[in-house]
Structures are given as C-alpha cells and as structure tokens.
Amino acid sequence: MNSKPIRYNELNCIIIDDEPHALAELEELIDTVPGVKLSRSFSNAREAISFLDQNGEVDVIFSDINMPGLSGIDAAEMLQRYCNFLIYVTAYRDYALDAIRAKVRGYLMKPLSYVDFAKQIMEIRSELSFHSLRNDNFIFLKGDHKNNFKKVNCEEIVYIKALLNYVQVFTGKDEHMTYSLLxxxxxxxxxxxxxxxxxxxxxxxxxHLEMVEGNVVFLNNGLSFPVGIPYRERLTAFLKNRHVGSVRKKRD
Incomplete structure (x- = not known):
C-alpha cells in the first residue's frame, strides 16, 4: 500500500486486476510517482464496486480488462459512476476500440513503465488544474421542465444532499432540487x-463551515453532519493546511 505522505491535492485511486503480480507492479508505481495515492486494491470488479458503493467515490480507477466474471469493459459504466477518470491497464491492444466506446480516459499497456504512468498522472492533474482556473462563481440547476434552469451563486450554497437520483441544493434562503448524481x-x-x-x-x-469537532462538522446555519470514514482523511488534510500557524510551520 501507499506509504507516501498524504497531500490535499493528491489523486485518490483504486486498482482492479485479477493477477497478483500486476497489482503489486501498479502498487509500486503509485508509491513512487508523486501526485497519486492508493486507497485499495481489488482482484475483481464486483468487489471494487461494492467497496465504492459503501465508501464513496475516488478520483481515478485503474482497471484491467480481461478478468473472469465481470470484465473491465462490462464494468465500465458502473465504475465511471464512482470516479472522475477510468484508466484501463491491459496487456492486450485488441480492446482499444471497446475502450473508446466506453469513453475511458486512458489506456496503459502492460508491462507498465514509470514514464507512461507518470505522464498519465500528470495529464489528469493538468486537466483538473485547468478547470480550477475558471473564475465564474455560479452554476445552473436544471428544473422540472424542459429548458428550465435556475442560476445559483456558489457562495450562497450552504450544503448539497443526495436523494436517490436527485440532489437538493440548500442556500441560506432557498432549496433547489435537480435531477443529477452527487x-x-x-x-x-x-x-x-x-x-x-x-x-x-x-x-x-x-x-459556511463554522466548526469541526471530532468527526462532526457544524455549519453556520445551525446544522451539523457526521463525516464519513472515507472522507475524514481529506477534511483533516484541508484543516491542517489552513489552521492558524500552518504557514509559519511550513516556513520554519
């Protein structure tokens, strides 16, 4: 497993491969290449999907294609619901067309090289950095009717809650519901x-975050929510980087 120090902007990933030596090879690369950390490895797609459903999404999923039971191609649509980037890692070039149809974000060939893997990580991080340069501070939420959209300022949003195939967006004065995944x-x-x-x-x-006490967050509207286990690491890293004295300590 990954032994690198955790950084707030690291990509969080999982691996799926039915071959133990392939898992070990990719785990070693992840431990070496900066900017990515491993959450967990799986020998089949079903176990990975069950884990993600219980523990939440990751940034990247590295998956083999030719696996017994549920192949990486067959699992693509389900896996993409739990990640921003699905990357195939395979020894077969014959699946390239299937990968294009599945709209995956990368296709790495075995045996993996440090250079190819590092380039893939850099491309993902560059894409995310590009999106972070956007300076608009609003989103549009689709309403109940066709061509009906509601503009919401991001700074007014207090929290967002998933509700089956809908999300509820709560601002300081209104509540909006839109058909979407969280x-x-x-x-x-x-x-x-x-x-x-x-x-x-x-x-x-x-x-709108007022206070964090243990594993509970308190908002300035009086509401509080528990922090799920898979999400505590990222929140803790954010707090460590932003608490009073953190800048001085970095300089020291």
Whole structure:
C-alpha cells in the first residue's frame, strides 16, 4: 500500500486486476510517482464496486480488462459512476476500440513503465488544474421542465444532499432540487475550491463551515453532519493546511 505522505491535492485511486503480480507492479508505481495515492486494491470488479458503493467515490480507477466474471469493459459504466477518470491497464491492444466506446480516459499497456504512468498522472492533474482556473462563481440547476434552469451563486450554497437520483441544493434562503448524481455535482463544483464532500450523501461549503469537532462538522446555519470514514482523511488534510500557524510551520 501507499506509504507516501498524504497531500490535499493528491489523486485518490483504486486498482482492479485479477493477477497478483500486476497489482503489486501498479502498487509500486503509485508509491513512487508523486501526485497519486492508493486507497485499495481489488482482484475483481464486483468487489471494487461494492467497496465504492459503501465508501464513496475516488478520483481515478485503474482497471484491467480481461478478468473472469465481470470484465473491465462490462464494468465500465458502473465504475465511471464512482470516479472522475477510468484508466484501463491491459496487456492486450485488441480492446482499444471497446475502450473508446466506453469513453475511458486512458489506456496503459502492460508491462507498465514509470514514464507512461507518470505522464498519465500528470495529464489528469493538468486537466483538473485547468478547470480550477475558471473564475465564474455560479452554476445552473436544471428544473422540472424542459429548458428550465435556475442560476445559483456558489457562495450562497450552504450544503448539497443526495436523494436517490436527485440532489437538493440548500442556500441560506432557498432549496433547489435537480435531477443529477452527487458525484456529477461534485465534479462541476471542484474548480471553485469552495466545497468538500464529507459523506456518501453530503457536500458542504467551506465558506459556511463554522466548526469541526471530532468527526462532526457544524455549519453556520445551525446544522451539523457526521463525516464519513472515507472522507475524514481529506477534511483533516484541508484543516491542517489552513489552521492558524500552518504557514509559519511550513516556513520554519
């Protein structure tokens, strides 16, 4: 497993491969290449999907294709619901067309090289950095009717809650409901650096975060929410980077 120090802007990933030596090879690369950290490895796609459903999304999924039971191609649509980037890692070039149809974000050939893997990580981080340069501070939420959209200022959003295939967006004065997945909303808001996901069903605004006590966050509207286990590491890293004295300590 990854032994690198945790950084707030590191990509969080999982690996899926039915060959133990392939898992070990990729684990070693992840431990060596900066900017990415490993959450967990799996020998089949079903176990990975179950884990993600229980513990929440990751930034990247590295998956083999030719696996017994549920192949990487067959699992693509399900896996993409739990990540921003699905990358195939395979020894076969014959699946390239299938990968294009599945709209995956990368296709790495075995045996993996440090250079190819590092380039893939750099490309993902560069894409995320590009989105972070956006300076608009609003989103549009689709309404109940066709061509009906509601503009919402990001700074007014207090928290967002998942509700089946819908999300509820709560501002200081209104509540909006739109047909979407929470992961899609999270990706759309990621450029603002104003929001952080604290559980499978809740995203909070850092502007409206009043206090953190243990594993509970308190918002300035009086509400509080528990922080899910998979999300505590990222919140802790954010707090460590932003608490009073952290800048002085870095300089020291």
């Amino acid at each position: 992961g899609d909303v999270e990706r759309e808001l990621s450029y603002t650096n104003l929001f952080i996901r604290i559980s499978k069903s809740i995203i909070i605004s850092l502007l």
